[in-house]
Amino acid sequence: MPPATRAERFRQLTRPARVAGIVGWASFLAAALATMLCFAFVDPQALGVGDPPSWWGPRMRMYAIGFFFFWFVGAMAAGLAWLLAHPTRRR
Amino acid sequence: MHGAHETTVPVPLYEAHRKVYPREVTGRFARLRTLSVWVLLGIFYLLPWLSWDGRQAVLFDLPARKFFILGLVFWPQDFIFLTGLLIIAALSLFFFTAVAGRLWCGYACPQTVWTETFLWMERFVEGDRSARLKLDRGPWNANKLARKAFKQVLWVTFALWTGFTFVGFFTPIRVLAQEVVAFNAGSWETFWIFFYGFATYGNAGYLREQVCKYMCPYARFQGAMFDKDTLVITYDQERGEPRGSRKRGTDPRSRGLGDCVDCTMCVQVCPTGIDIRKGLQIECIACAACIDVCDEVMDKVQSPRGLIRYTTQHALDHKPTHLVRPRVLIYAALLGVLITGWITAVALRSPVSLDVIRDRNSLFRLTDDGYVDNVYTVRILNKTEHERDFVIEAAGASPLTLVSAEHVYRVPSGAVYSVPLRVRRAAYDPLGAETIRITVRAVDDPAIHKTTDARFLAPAR
Numbered sequence: 001m002p003p004a005t006r007a008e009r010f011r012q013l014t015r016p017a018r019v020a021g022i023v024g025w026a027s028f029l030a031a032a033l034a035t036m037l038c039f040a041f042v043d044p045q046a047l048g049v050g051d052p053p054s055w056w057g058p059r060m061r062m063y064a065i066g067f068f069f070f071w072f073v074g075a076m077a078a079g080l081a082w083l084l085a086h087p088t089r090r091r
Numbered sequence: 092m093h094g095a096h097e098t099t100v101p102v103p104l105y106e107a108h109r110k111v112y113p114r115e116v117t118g119r120f121a122r123l124r125t126l127s128v129w130v131l132l133g134i135f136y137l138l139p140w141l142s143w144d145g146r147q148a149v150l151f152d153l154p155a156r157k158f159f160i161l162g163l164v165f166w167p168q169d170f171i172f173l174t175g176l177l178i179i180a181a182l183s184l185f186f187f188t189a190v191a192g193r194l195w196c197g198y199a200c201p202q203t204v205w206t207e208t209f210l211w212m213e214r215f216v217e218g219d220r221s222a223r224l225k226l227d228r229g230p231w232n233a234n235k236l237a238r239k240a241f242k243q244v245l246w247v248t249f250a251l252w253t254g255f256t257f258v259g260f261f262t263p264i265r266v267l268a269q270e271v272v273a274f275n276a277g278s279w280e281t282f283w284i285f286f287y288g289f290a291t292y293g294n295a296g297y298l299r300e301q302v303c304k305y306m307c308p309y310a311r312f313q314g315a316m317f318d319k320d321t322l323v324i325t326y327d328q329e330r331g332e333p334r335g336s337r338k339r340g341t342d343p344r345s346r347g348l349g350d351c352v353d354c355t356m357c358v359q360v361c362p363t364g365i366d367i368r369k370g371l372q373i374e375c376i377a378c379a380a381c382i383d384v385c386d387e388v389m390d391k392v393q394s395p396r397g398l399i400r401y402t403t404q405h406a407l408d409h410k411p412t413h414l415v416r417p418r419v420l421i422y423a424a425l426l427g428v429l430i431t432g433w434i435t436a437v438a439l440r441s442p443v444s445l446d447v448i449r450d451r452n453s454l455f456r457l458t459d460d461g462y463v464d465n466v467y468t469v470r471i472l473n474k475t476e477h478e479r480d481f482v483i484e485a486a487g488a489s490p491l492t493l494v495s496a497e498h499v500y501r502v503p504s505g506a507v508y509s510v511p512l513r514v515r516r517a518a519y520d521p522l523g524a525e526t527i528r529i530t531v532r533a534v535d536d537p538a539i540h541k542t543t544d545a546r547f548l549a550p551a552r
Contacts, residue, residue, distance in 0.1 A: 025306055040170040043156060059154050060279055 023082060027074030034070040039063055110227075111300060111364035113210065114220040114356070118383025120197075127198045128207050136252075139259035144476075151261050157505060163437065166474050166505070168444055175433045182429065184309070186422040188316040190414065191401070192323045193377035196310070202302050203376065205253070205295035206362070209246060216242040220359060246296050247288075254288030300363040303376050310373065319404040320413050324377055326357070326368045326399045327407070334368070339392070350394045357381035357399060367399055443481070445531045445541040446470040447512075455548045463518040463549045464494065470509050471531050473502040480534040485514050487527035487547060492516070499534060514547060523551045 044062035056062070141148040143161055150159045158165040158173075165172060187194045196203060216238050217223045226235055258280050259267055270276040276284070294302055303310050317323070331351035337343055343350060351368070358366045360380040365372050367381045385399040403412045450466035457463055473479055481500045485491045494513040502508040514527065527547045533539035 029308070040167055040173070043167065059156070063153060064279065 019079075019082060023075055023078040026078045027071055030074040030078075031067055031071035034074070035063065035067045038066060038070070109364065111362060112220045112223050113362045113380070114359040114384070115214060116360045116380045116383045118386060120379035121383050124198055124203075124207065124378065128204050131199065131201075131204050132208065136256050139256060139264040147263050147265075149260065150263065153261055155505070164474065164476060166472070168472065168474070169440065172433065172437060172440075175429065175436070179426065179429050179433060182422060182426050185316055186419070186426055188313050189318070189321060189418050189422060192317065192321055193310075193313055193375070196303065196313075196376035197378040200376075202294060202299075202307070203378065205291055206299050208249070209295040210362075212245045212249065213242060216245065246292055250288040250292035250296075251284065253291045254284040254286070257287040258283050300374070300376070303363065304374055310376075314373070318416075318418065319408075319410075320416055322401045322403055322414075323371055324367065324375065324379055324382060324399065325371065325402050325407060326351075326381075327397070327402075328368075328370075329407070331368065331398050350389070350398050352388065352392055354388055356384045356388055360384045441541045442473075442475045442539050443531060443533065443541045444472040444474060445529070445543050447529050447543050447545045449546065450511075455550070457518055457550070458515075461518050462515050465514050465547050465549075467512045467514065467529075467545060468509060469512045469529065469531070470507055471500060471502055472507045473504055475533075475539065476504050478503045479536075479539070481508075481531050482534060483510075483512060484530045484532065485512075485527055486530070487516065488525050489516060489520055491527060491547075516547065516549065518549060522549070524548045 044056075044059055044066075057065075138149050139147060143159070146159060148159070148161055152159065156167050184195055213223065217226055226238065229235060255267070255271065256264070261283075262277075262280055267276060267280060270280070271284075298306075327350075330349060332349045333347065334351035334353040335348050336353055337346060337348055357368065358364075360383075361367070362378060362380065363374040363376060365374045367375065379401070381399050382401070386396040389396050389398055405412045446469070448468045448470070450468065453466065455463050455465050469483060471481055473481075479502060481502055482498060483493060483500070485493055492515040494515050495511070500508055500510060512529075514529075525547050526544050528542050529545050530540055530542040
């Protein structure tokens with residue numbers, strides 16, 4: 001089997017679906033861990049002083065929002081890592 | 092040959108996915124896996140229905156922030172125990188990997204276990220490997236449509252039941268069952284039932300070995316735990332090669348052949364679609380299906396079993412194998428210490444917790460009649476499952492008095508009770524500050540208590 005060329009390898013790795021899959025999955029795992037750690041120590045019902053913001057809700061909603069927040073941040077980090085790990089494309 | 096470089100054909104880095112049709116296998120290891128599937132899934136599906144002391148035996152009550160596991164209740168303050176449990180789990184994974192490779196993957200991983208059950212359903216409806224291959228290649232006739240539809244019904248039902256059970260670990264399952272039957276389950280419960288159901292359906296029905304090959308982090312690093320004394324599933328190249336078919340009853344050696352009859356059964360049963368005869372590969376999840384099927388073939392051709400077997404690199408190299416070696420001993424010792432420590436810590440865990448915080452506004456206050464007062468905020472957390480009455484005691488080098496309105500504090504289960512506490516002592520006897528011990532004790536059960544140290548400040552002279 002002839003080896004894949006550099007350009008071909010780059011094309012394969014940059015396929016949007018593959019990148020989205022890897023970034024999404026890695027950040028999902030990280031978000032699951034972060035959510036667990038975070039809400040083990042922080043009770044969303046007992047936060048801060050004064051009135052909570054208007055969108056603040058019951059615990060289950062805050063857990064879910066927290067999870068999606070961590071997923072988003074994790075995806076940003078994973079996506080950035082992927083971007084920086086690859087050389088700039090030259091024409 | 093020189094022109095070959097210019098005409099290099101780009102080959103995809105990742106080969107296109109080809110569906111694997113594992114052949115059914117029977118034998119020692121298949122029985123072991125079937126047993127494992129029944130035990131593990133039995134625990135998963137039945138556990139939430141068990142009751143303990145009038146409540147669900149195992150319930151991770153996220154809205155109430157407490158976990159019930161049989162007789163134990165864990166609060167957020169007990170998070171350290173969960174961390175300990177995860178570390179123990181990771182270390183056991185290392186230990187078993189070092190001893191016998193990917194045991195976890197082959198017998199206990201939810202991916203393996205659920206894939207196995209989905210395969211059973213597929214086999215039940217569509218038949219064994221050859222029948223499934225034929226059905227998939229054939230045209231979409233009534234038979235194919237009926238079988239595929241029936242399989243989907245089984246898969247979807249099982250997946251939804253799995254999602255329902257999963258959510259039943261987080262919300263009381265009996266209540267959830269009534270809500271689901273009446274179609275009025277909460278939006279989050281409904282979402283998670285479908286989410287987990289869909290994940291089961293997709294992972295066990297379609298992704299299967301691709302989860303192990305592309306998604307699983309453990310599959311990527313498990314090789315680091317392997318050494319030449321690790322038991323791995325290996326094809327005995329020396330004995331098997333050169334492979335080839337032969338007539339029944341002929342002596343392979345006289346024809347210059349090894350023991351492998353090249354029946355390709357080991358390839359057909361492999362759930363990840365690899366050829367074990369090419370050596371140990373990252374895709375191998377150590378399910379031992381190839382051992383079972385090869386043993387069967389060896390029996391038929393009257394050769395000794397074990398052409399494919401659990402063995403070590405050292406054994407294959409005709410060197411002594413050391414199952415007990417530093418790596419294994421270190422893992423085992425760490426594991427032993429952690430497990431003992433964890434059990435002891437959980438057993439000695441106090442069912443009440445106590446925080447004593449000094450009043451920040453004043454160091455102390457002298458009274459007219461020769462006493463000194465220190466003010467603290469005492470926070471009592473009742474971690475038992477019942478409402479309880481507590482009393483507070485303080486002890487120091489000299490007699491201390493507690494000056495406060497109530498003397499008995501009623502704390503509901505799981506609640507934190509904050510109370511200001513004024514501790515009084517003779518101002519000059521002894522002179523200066525001291526460390527006092529503040530104890531909170533349940534009225535009905537003096538064994539439930541917790542003591543903490545606090546600094547008592549007083550004038551030095």
